[in-house]
Amino acid sequence: MGLVTIGLSVSLDGFVAGPHDGPANPLGDGGGRLFEWWTAGTEQLGPDRRFTPPARSREVVQELFDCGAVISGRRTFDIARGWGGRHPTGAPFFLVTHRRPTEWVGPGTDGTAVTDGILNALEQARAAAGDRPVTVTSASLAQQYLCAGQIDEINLNVVPVLLGDGVALFANLDKAMDLECTRVVESDGVTHLRYRVRK
Amino acid sequence: MGLVTIGLSVSLDGFVAGPHDGPANPLGDGGGRLFEWWTAGTEQLGPDRRFTPPARSREVVQELFDCGAVISGRRTFDIARGWGGRHPTGAPFFLVTHRRPTEWVGPGTDGTAVTDGILNALEQARAAAGDRPVTVTSASLAQQYLCAGQIDEINLNVVPVLLGDGVALFANLDKAMDLECTRVVESDGVTHLRYRVRK
Numbered sequence: 106m107g108l109v110t111i112g113l114s115v116s117l118d119g120f121v122a123g124p125h126d127g128p129a130n131p132l133g134d135g136g137g138r139l140f141e142w143w144t145a146g147t148e149q150l151g152p153d154r155r156f157t158p159p160a161r162s163r164e165v166v167q168e169l170f171d172c173g174a175v176i177s178g179r180r181t182f183d184i185a186r187g188w189g190g191r192h193p194t195g196a197p198f199f200l201v202t203h204r205r206p207t208e209w210v211g212p213g214t215d216g217t218a219v220t221d222g223i224l225n226a227l228e229q230a231r232a233a234a235g236d237r238p239v240t241v242t243s244a245s246l247a248q249q250y251l252c253a254g255q256i257d258e259i260n261l262n263v264v265p266v267l268l269g270d271g272v273a274l275f276a277n278l279d280k281a282m283d284l285e286c287t288r289v290v291e292s293d294g295v296t297h298l299r300y301r302v303r304k
Numbered sequence: 305m306g307l308v309t310i311g312l313s314v315s316l317d318g319f320v321a322g323p324h325d326g327p328a329n330p331l332g333d334g335g336g337r338l339f340e341w342w343t344a345g346t347e348q349l350g351p352d353r354r355f356t357p358p359a360r361s362r363e364v365v366q367e368l369f370d371c372g373a374v375i376s377g378r379r380t381f382d383i384a385r386g387w388g389g390r391h392p393t394g395a396p397f398f399l400v401t402h403r404r405p406t407e408w409v410g411p412g413t414d415g416t417a418v419t420d421g422i423l424n425a426l427e428q429a430r431a432a433a434g435d436r437p438v439t440v441t442s443a444s445l446a447q448q449y450l451c452a453g454q455i456d457e458i459n460l461n462v463v464p465v466l467l468g469d470g471v472a473l474f475a476n477l478d479k480a481m482d483l484e485c486t487r488v489v490e491s492d493g494v495t496h497l498r499y500r501v502r503k
Contacts, residue, residue: 117458117483117499118474119318135480251466259316265485265499267450269477275317278468281334284316286464289490296488296497300316300464 106231108238109255111247112169113274114139114262114295120271121244131184133271139264142295159293165260170194173234176201176226178243180272182209190214194240197233201226201246223249244274251302252279259284259300305430308454310446311368311439312473313338313461313494319470320443330383337465341494358492364459369393372433375400375425377442379471381408389413393439396432400425400445422448443473450501451478458483458499 113121116139123133132139145159158166175198182200187209192198197215200206201223210216219226223246230239241247241256250256261274288299312320315338322332331338344358357365374397381399386408391397399409399417409415418425422445429438440446440455449455460473487498 117460117497118477123480138480138482261316263497265483267474267477267481267483269474269480275466275468278317278466281322281337281468282466283337284464284466286490286495289488289495291485291488296485298316298462298495 107173107234107236108257109227109231109250110172110238110240110258110260111250111256112172112240112242112260113244113247114142114264115274116264116266116268116271118267118269119274120268121274122272123268124270126272128183133268135266135268136271138266138268139262142262142264142293145294159295161290161292162262162295162297165262165290165292165297168238169240169260171237172196172240173237174199174230174239176223176230176239176241176243176246178202178246179204180245181243182206187214187216190216192216196240197230199226199230199233201243223253224255227255244272244276247274248277251282252277254304256302258287259298259302261298261300263296263298265294265296306372306433306435307437307456308426308430308449309371309437309439309457309459310449310455311371311441311459312443312446313341313463314473315463315465315467315470317466317468318473319467320473321471322467323469325471327382332467332470334465334467335470337467338461338463341461341463341492344493358494360489360491361461361494361496364461364489364491364496367437368439368459370436371395371439372436373398373429373438375422375429375438375440375442375445377401377445378403378405379444380442381405386413386415389415391415395439396429398425398429398432400442422452423454426454443471443475446473447476450481451476453503455501457486458497458501460497460499462495462497464493464495 123136126133290297322335325332489496
């Protein structure tokens, strides 16, 4: 069975979006900074690439793209307009939501709306992923899966900025959790940290 | 003039102490975990050393010990019982406090109590440090000096644990701040991250 991982870009003070986020300001004030590293290598490699992360980030980004399924929350899904029904990784995606959206999930898309809880979403994602990882890409879901003891690995892209406020990644944890750092990659405009959750 | 730096050990979720900290539980629940890396190398090097950080942490620890002055808050000072009047780094230390303590500062010690604010404490610490760095070792002071635009560098020893709650390092910041990562050291039980504050 594949690993269940969290994969997110965060500020050094632990925010996945800046303050005052909303439909008109999806990443919050200053939150765009969290994704600048993602395109930092684009210039060197020519305009034909949609995005090009810096060379030292390639392995990490490749891993993300090799995931077997993605679990997303409603906020991320709405910001991305459901990725038009195809997640950038090419993997099937599972949207955990109370309100089934009218677009970007269901027949003709790679998206499935799951309205009966995080564990059902995980079961479906695991089945779709087979031996490949399931990646959780929303902060609130990451918190819930951590508390439920379902996360094997945490992958953070730590961006050199203090946002001061915003959507906190590690809020609402109901207990301490011991980790082991299993990889550190110093790249351009980002530091990739990978942790295994000790169980 | 020397740099003004923050030097602290933090959990991956950004706490410098766990929840329920107080006189009887100075590092909070689980907070002792933040300092285990510090003594992780002791066994290899024999019992004559008071502590021995892991080999890959030596340069970072040496830098800390080479600082020219330390600025501490009252919480840290009380927890450490004023280091008996001699800070472990050997540097003069400046305690920012509203209530002047009766021990561990003043004549016959390396400690000076400063009761008229953070900027006066910094001025005295700078004068004592000369060309060497001034290191701020308390979370609440780190926040205040960051907001006052006085921090040049942030040195974090990131420990692989999620404490879930406790004393947050990067709380109460009144604005976003752009950083540049200037060093990453992957050591045993700790990752050392150094950032320059862009001004």
